[in-house]
Amino acid sequence: MEQKNFQLHDIVEMKKPHPCGVNRWKVIRIGMDIRIKCEGCQHSVMLPRKDFVKKMKKVLETATEE
Template sequence: MQRKQFTLGDVVQMKKAHPCGTNAWKVIRMGMDVRIKCTGCEHSVMIPRLEFERKMKKVLIHAEGTPEE
């Protein structure tokens, strides 16, 4: 299984939507845990990296600003 590549500042799509209705999250901290911030309501959540990689669907916008094809 290929690991999904993400970096600090990327906007990612998660498998489940946030209660505010948005499904896009910005990666704001990386390490053993990953902190992500909802792009809709600005709520931030810290989750273990392995759980994050399981729940992440795809990268919507790379940190450089180029959308993924």
């Protein structure tokens, strides 16, 4: 299985879109659980890391270091 590299504030695409129709999510918390926020309706969801890695399709935009 390929290693999925993601970090805080990345924009990721999940395998299934959110019910609002948008499939862009921002990673807003990383730990044992990953919290992601829908870029369309701003709804946030917390997933266990294992589930997040399984459901994530790819990283669309990486966060830039400031």
